[in-house]
Amino acid sequence: MLFQVEMHVRVPDTVDPARFDALKAEEKARAEALQKSGKWRHLWRHAGQYANTSIFDVESNAELHELLVGLPLFPFMEIRVTPLCRHPSSIHADDR
Amino acid sequence: MLFQVEMHVRVPDTVDPARFDALKAEEKARAEALQKSGKWRHLWRHAGQYANTSIFDVESNAELHELLVGLPLFPFMEIRVTPLCRHPSSIHADDR
Amino acid sequence: MLFQVEMHVRVPDTVDPARFDALKAEEKARAEALQKSGKWRHLWRHAGQYANTSIFDVESNAELHELLVGLPLFPFMEIRVTPLCRHPSSIHADDR
Amino acid sequence: MLFQVEMHVRVPDTVDPARFDALKAEEKARAEALQKSGKWRHLWRHAGQYANTSIFDVESNAELHELLVGLPLFPFMEIRVTPLCRHPSSIHADDR
Amino acid sequence: MLFQVEMHVRVPDTVDPARFDALKAEEKARAEALQKSGKWRHLWRHAGQYANTSIFDVESNAELHELLVGLPLFPFMEIRVTPLCRHPSSIHADDR
Amino acid sequence: MLFQVEMHVRVPDTVDPARFDALKAEEKARAEALQKSGKWRHLWRHAGQYANTSIFDVESNAELHELLVGLPLFPFMEIRVTPLCRHPSSIHADDR
Amino acid sequence: MLFQVEMHVRVPDTVDPARFDALKAEEKARAEALQKSGKWRHLWRHAGQYANTSIFDVESNAELHELLVGLPLFPFMEIRVTPLCRHPSSIHADDR
Amino acid sequence: MLFQVEMHVRVPDTVDPARFDALKAEEKARAEALQKSGKWRHLWRHAGQYANTSIFDVESNAELHELLVGLPLFPFMEIRVTPLCRHPSSIHADDR
Amino acid sequence: MLFQVEMHVRVPDTVDPARFDALKAEEKARAEALQKSGKWRHLWRHAGQYANTSIFDVESNAELHELLVGLPLFPFMEIRVTPLCRHPSSIHADDR
Amino acid sequence: MLFQVEMHVRVPDTVDPARFDALKAEEKARAEALQKSGKWRHLWRHAGQYANTSIFDVESNAELHELLVGLPLFPFMEIRVTPLCRHPSSIHADDR
Numbered sequence: 031m032l033f034q035v036e037m038h039v040r041v042p043d044t045v046d047p048a049r050f051d052a053l054k055a056e057e058k059a060r061a062e063a064l065q066k067s068g069k070w071r072h073l074w075r076h077a078g079q080y081a082n083t084s085i086f087d088v089e090s091n092a093e094l095h096e097l098l099v100g101l102p103l104f105p106f107m108e109i110r111v112t113p114l115c116r117h118p119s120s121i122h123a124d125d126r
Numbered sequence: 127m128l129f130q131v132e133m134h135v136r137v138p139d140t141v142d143p144a145r146f147d148a149l150k151a152e153e154k155a156r157a158e159a160l161q162k163s164g165k166w167r168h169l170w171r172h173a174g175q176y177a178n179t180s181i182f183d184v185e186s187n188a189e190l191h192e193l194l195v196g197l198p199l200f201p202f203m204e205i206r207v208t209p210l211c212r213h214p215s216s217i218h219a220d221d222r
Numbered sequence: 223m224l225f226q227v228e229m230h231v232r233v234p235d236t237v238d239p240a241r242f243d244a245l246k247a248e249e250k251a252r253a254e255a256l257q258k259s260g261k262w263r264h265l266w267r268h269a270g271q272y273a274n275t276s277i278f279d280v281e282s283n284a285e286l287h288e289l290l291v292g293l294p295l296f297p298f299m300e301i302r303v304t305p306l307c308r309h310p311s312s313i314h315a316d317d318r
Numbered sequence: 319m320l321f322q323v324e325m326h327v328r329v330p331d332t333v334d335p336a337r338f339d340a341l342k343a344e345e346k347a348r349a350e351a352l353q354k355s356g357k358w359r360h361l362w363r364h365a366g367q368y369a370n371t372s373i374f375d376v377e378s379n380a381e382l383h384e385l386l387v388g389l390p391l392f393p394f395m396e397i398r399v400t401p402l403c404r405h406p407s408s409i410h411a412d413d414r
Numbered sequence: 415m416l417f418q419v420e421m422h423v424r425v426p427d428t429v430d431p432a433r434f435d436a437l438k439a440e441e442k443a444r445a446e447a448l449q450k451s452g453k454w455r456h457l458w459r460h461a462g463q464y465a466n467t468s469i470f471d472v473e474s475n476a477e478l479h480e481l482l483v484g485l486p487l488f489p490f491m492e493i494r495v496t497p498l499c500r501h502p503s504s505i506h507a508d509d510r
Numbered sequence: 511m512l513f514q515v516e517m518h519v520r521v522p523d524t525v526d527p528a529r530f531d532a533l534k535a536e537e538k539a540r541a542e543a544l545q546k547s548g549k550w551r552h553l554w555r556h557a558g559q560y561a562n563t564s565i566f567d568v569e570s571n572a573e574l575h576e577l578l579v580g581l582p583l584f585p586f587m588e589i590r591v592t593p594l595c596r597h598p599s600s601i602h603a604d605d606r
Numbered sequence: 607m608l609f610q611v612e613m614h615v616r617v618p619d620t621v622d623p624a625r626f627d628a629l630k631a632e633e634k635a636r637a638e639a640l641q642k643s644g645k646w647r648h649l650w651r652h653a654g655q656y657a658n659t660s661i662f663d664v665e666s667n668a669e670l671h672e673l674l675v676g677l678p679l680f681p682f683m684e685i686r687v688t689p690l691c692r693h694p695s696s697i698h699a700d701d702r
Numbered sequence: 703m704l705f706q707v708e709m710h711v712r713v714p715d716t717v718d719p720a721r722f723d724a725l726k727a728e729e730k731a732r733a734e735a736l737q738k739s740g741k742w743r744h745l746w747r748h749a750g751q752y753a754n755t756s757i758f759d760v761e762s763n764a765e766l767h768e769l770l771v772g773l774p775l776f777p778f779m780e781i782r783v784t785p786l787c788r789h790p791s792s793i794h795a796d797d798r
Numbered sequence: 799m800l801f802q803v804e805m806h807v808r809v810p811d812t813v814d815p816a817r818f819d820a821l822k823a824e825e826k827a828r829a830e831a832l833q834k835s836g837k838w839r840h841l842w843r844h845a846g847q848y849a850n851t852s853i854f855d856v857e858s859n860a861e862l863h864e865l866l867v868g869l870p871l872f873p874f875m876e877i878r879v880t881p882l883c884r885h886p887s888s889i890h891a892d893d894r
Numbered sequence: 895m896l897f898q899v900e901m902h903v904r905v906p907d908t909v910d911p912a913r914f915d916a917l918k919a920e921e922k923a924r925a926e927a928l929q930k931s932g933k934w935r936h937l938w939r940h941a942g943q944y945a946n947t948s949i950f951d952v953e954s955n956a957e958l959h960e961l962l963v964g965l966p967l968f969p970f971m972e973i974r975v976t977p978l979c980r981h982p983s984s985i986h987a988d989d990r
Contacts, residue, residue: 031282032170033305034179035366041969042331043906061215072168074128074181074210074221077955078899078962078975082213083130085170090223091365092307098366105329111366113225113305114170115284117178119157125170127954129977131750137297138715139234173283174227174290174303186895187749188979194750201713207750209897209977211956224362226371233489235426253407264360266320266373266402266413269475270419270482270495274405275322277362306362309370311349317362319474321497323558330523378415379557380499386558393521399558401417401497403476416554418563425681427618445599456552458512458565458594458605461667462611462674462687466597467514469554498554501562503541509554511666513689515846522811570607571845572691578846585809591846593609593689595668608842610851617777619714637887648840650800650853650882650893653763654707654770654783658885659802661842690842693850695829701842703858704938705881706947733983744936746896746949746978746989754981755898757938762799764883785801785881786938787860789946791925797938803942810907859941866942873905879942 031087032071032114032125033094037107038081045106056102069097085114127183128167128221129190130208134177135199152198165193181210223279224263224317225286226304230273231295248294261289277306319375320359320413321382322400326369327391344390357385373402415471416455416509417478418496422465423487440486453481469498511567512551512594512605513574517587518561525586536582549577565594607663608647608701609670610688614657615679632678645673661690703759704743704786704797705766709779710753717778728774741769757786799855800839800882800893801862805875806849813874824870837865853882895951896935896978896989897958901971902945909970920966933961949978 041050064070072085088094094111098104116125137146160166168181184190190207194200212221233242256262264277280286286303290296308317329338352358360373376382382399386392404413425434448454456469472478478495482488500509521530544550552565568574574591578584596605617626640646648661664670670687674680692701713722736742744757760766766783770776788797809818832838840853856862862879866872884893905914928934936949952958958975962968980989 031284033283033365034170034172043908044331058215062217065217072181072218072221073213073216074130075213075959076130076975077209077211077897077959078973080963083208083210085168090307091225091305092223094305095307095363095365099368109366111305111364112179113173113283113286113303114179115173115282115287117169117171119154119161120169121158121161122168125168127956129750129955139236140715171287172303173225173287174301176291186979187897187977188895190977191747191749191979195752205750207748207977209955209958209975211954211959226362226364235428250407254409257409264373264410264413265405265408266322267405267479268322268495269401269403269417269479270493272483275400275402277360304371305365306371307365309361309363311346312361313350313353314360317360319476321475321558332523378499379417379497380415382497383499383555383557387560397558399497399556401475401478401495403474403479418554418556427620442599446601449601456565456602456605457597457600458514459597459671460514460687461593461595461609461671462685464675467592467594469552496563497557498563499557501553501555503538503545504553505542505545506552509552511668513667513845524811570691571609571689572607574689575691575843575845579848589846591689591844593667593670593687595666595671610842610844619716634887638889641887641889648853648890648893649885649888650802651767651885652783652802653767653881653883654705654781656771659880659882661840688851689845690851691845693841693843695826695833696841697830697833698840701840703860705859706938706940730983734985737985744949744986744989745981745984746898747981748898749977749979755976755978757936762883763801763881764799766881767883783881784947785859785862785879785941786947787858787863787941789937789939791922791929792937793926793929794936797936801941812907863939863941867944877942879940 033086034112034114035084035086036110039103039106053102128210129182130210131180132206134204135202137202149198224306225278226306227276227278228302230300231298233298245294320402321374322402323372323374324398326396327394341390416498417470418498419468419470420494422492423490437486513566514592514594515564515566516590519583519586533582608690609662610690611660611662612686614684615682629678705758706784706786707756707758708782711775711778725774801854802880802882803852803854804878807871807874821870897950898976898978899948899950900974903967903970917966
């Protein structure tokens with residue numbers, strides 16, 4: 031089951047840079063692992079923004095929730111979740 | 127080059143149903159052709175909405191424009207265009 | 223899997239009253255059938271609004287989509303879909 | 319009498335983590351007690367958000383107010399209150 | 415129990431003036447009757463707008479709903495409902 | 511002359527609690543005095559919000575301004591002012 | 607007492623041009639008369655918009671209301687009313 | 703003096719296609735003439751939208767207004783005007 | 799050439815009160831000087847808000863910009879600029 | 895390929911002035927270099943705002959992204975990106 035998730039990262043000026051860098055490194059590792067697992071199917075950067083559009087492939091809302099709140103940068107994110115399903119005009123086999 | 131395009135279709139009550147059905151059939155044919163050509167890379171339906179998220183793979187802004195304004199349902203669409211680029215944490219080869 | 227769906231019905235002044243009344247009767251029948259099936263778990267009216275909050279219990283985004291677009295009044299609805307999951311503080315067995 | 323309450327928790331970067339953890343524990347205890355009392359009828363998590371949709375069953379606006387402002391995390395919450403009532407198409411006995 | 419209700423009347427250009435005048439006359443009669451009954455406690459016009467702020471005194475959300483949807487001009491109204499309760503600094507005996 | 515004033519109090523996490531409590535006590539005293547004077551005609555709490563709807567009865571915009579900016583909690587308030595006047599359907603003698 | 611009033615005129619496509627031209631002529635006459643009376647103190651056009659900013663000098667909210675709803679183009683206007691008062695740094699004698 | 707003007711064209715479904723096509727042809731001629739005159743300095747299409755960003759070079763707000771309201775498609779346009787001036791970091795001689 | 803400028807002052811809780819008071823004194827002096835010069839033609843306070851509507855009379859966008867960014871309180875301001883021009887129904891000689 | 899980019903700089907009160915001044919100097923140097931390279935084709939200041947409209951001429955979304963996130967002031971910017979293309983009515987050779 032696919033979900034579109036847009037993540038905008040808001041970094042307050044008061045945050046400790048070293049701490050944030052560490053979180054970013056953890057985030058990168060987690061994202062790579064989740065992509066390898068097939069859960070995090072697509073990950074694109076919005077040009078000119080500290081934001082991305084991701085497509086997650088999960089079994090349930092609950093699984094999606096656990097993945098997202100488990101992201102190291104989650105506390106700094108504004109997130110928009112859009113449940114997706116197959117479009118009647120899609121010819122892509124796996125665009126469920 | 128990838129663009130995320132969200133299309134929300136607004137159907138005014140005053141539209142002629144027969145005319146709109148014809149446009150929908152043309153739209154489906156156009157979408158299928160563009161997907162076969164590789165231009166229209168992904169097409170997902172938003173669950174519960176007359177809307178979709180699409181990913182286009184084009185050479186330029188101009189080509190994207192021609193594709194979108196050429197869609198039969200374009201006059202009934204509210205469109206949001208987000209230019210995408212490769213995310214530093216993406217492991218997908220083709221998520222340029 | 224649970225989804226919160228808010229439906230605001232917008233009735234344009236140009237609509238044919240008789241046609242709309244017929245649609246409303248169909249809508250009521252469909253809603254009752256879906257509630258009996260267990261799919262449409264809760265249905266509350268917003269006080270003072272032609273709107274409701276519903277909780278759907280479905281297997282997938284796709285099933286939710288089919289249910290919603292199949293509603294007779296769907297063309298007149300502004301819909302907000304929020305995927306839900308179990309809250310860590312919930313004591314209700316079935317608030318999955 | 320039922321009220322839909324959406325609570326979005328905003329955690330400023332300047333908050334003391336230990337203090338906030340203590341508040342969260344208190345919040346969980348309070349939520350469980352109120353659910354046992356029947357006042358807090360439903361509690362669902364929004365997938366991917368630090369937010370929930372709750373349904374409260376109270377005797378009056380005043381009682382709802384006391385319950386909400388008494389929540390330990392109230393100072394960090396953005397709240398949307400929607401008074402509910404029985405929907406003419408509802409077949410659920412207790413969806414007053 | 416008190417509710418603040420803001421009503422903004424939107425009159426589409428396509429409406430039949432005679433029909434609308436008749437509805438306005440009905441609306442005035444209904445409003446006066448409800449005020450006499452004590453249900454419609456306050457009714458103020460927003461200066462420069464086809465809108466009002468009203469305070470209703472009702473027993474439940476359901477009663478409020480029936481009153482509002484029963485207004486002849488309800489189909490032309492954008493309504494905002496705010497449940498009220500006694501303010502700790504209020505000295506007015508009846509501002510429950 | 512009547513004005514509807516909605517006040518939403520936003521308390522930043524960085525504020526000194528003792529200072530804020532002192533301001534709240536002052537605010538309560540000021541509100542009670544102004545209500546006794548007849549200037550602050552109604553004061554209702556929004557259920558579930560740190561916000562109120564008030565009706566002020568003043569001679570001019572300037573007087574309203576002085577009253578509001580003189581409130582101890584004014585620096586923490588988001589305020590919406592709506593000038594009111596008598597509604598043609600009002601039967602309340604004093605709903606000028 | 608001064609009020610800032612912004613008026614945006616929205617002309618639906620369905621309006622009868624001849625009727626609208628007549629209303630515009632009436633509007634111009636009314637505006638000129640009110641300016642001569644001193645009530646309508648300033649009237650500026652927003653460059654590039656079918657909108658204006660006006661400053662009214664009236665005795666009360668009620669008088670402002672009667673002036674605005676009496677404008678021939680009122681039914682086509684989106685209006686924002688801001689009550690004004692003397693600014694402590696103003697040196698203009700009549701910017702009450 | 704430069705102004706940024708964004709124009710979004712909204713075409714209601716009720717408009718007569720032949721009339722609109724004639725207006726579009728007039729619009730094109732007017733735009734070309736104004737560009738030749740140097741008044742309309744830049745004209746870019748927003749990819750995927752019936753909208754443009756234009757840069758006008760005029761002597762005053764009044765001149766800008768006359769140019770814009772004189773456009774044949776003006777009645778169908780949502781316009782945003784942003785007055786521009788030279789940026790301290792600009793090296794372009796004519797980006798006044 | 800006239801511009802309408804709305805200034806909303808947002809004072810963060812973290813600002814040093816003494817510094818801010820000094821800035822306010824400077825702001826008052828600057829505003830008075832600019833009004834004497836005829837540049838700052840009108841200055842009205844929004845009743846109940848830390849905001850004003852001002853009318854500036856300047857030769858160009860650039861001059862307006864220099865005046866506004868030169869205001870001591872500029873860093874704390876949310877500003878909305880609306881270029882104005884003569885209204886065809888205005889009878890005021892100097893409402894250019 | 896052209897992109898319109900609007901940049902609004904938000905300077906939190908907590909930022910270290912000396913650090914910010916250094917960033918501004920770097921920003922100016924970077925902007926000048928990019929303009930000389932032809933990438934940053936236009937740069938205009940919004941009158942009365944700490945904001946600009948820029949037109950970038952780049953080969954791809956990715957290049958645009960690298961340019962923008964590389965700006966020293968990027969962490970303090972709210973950015974809006976609009977992909978542009980040639981307008982059918984444009985006579986400017988280089989308004990691709």
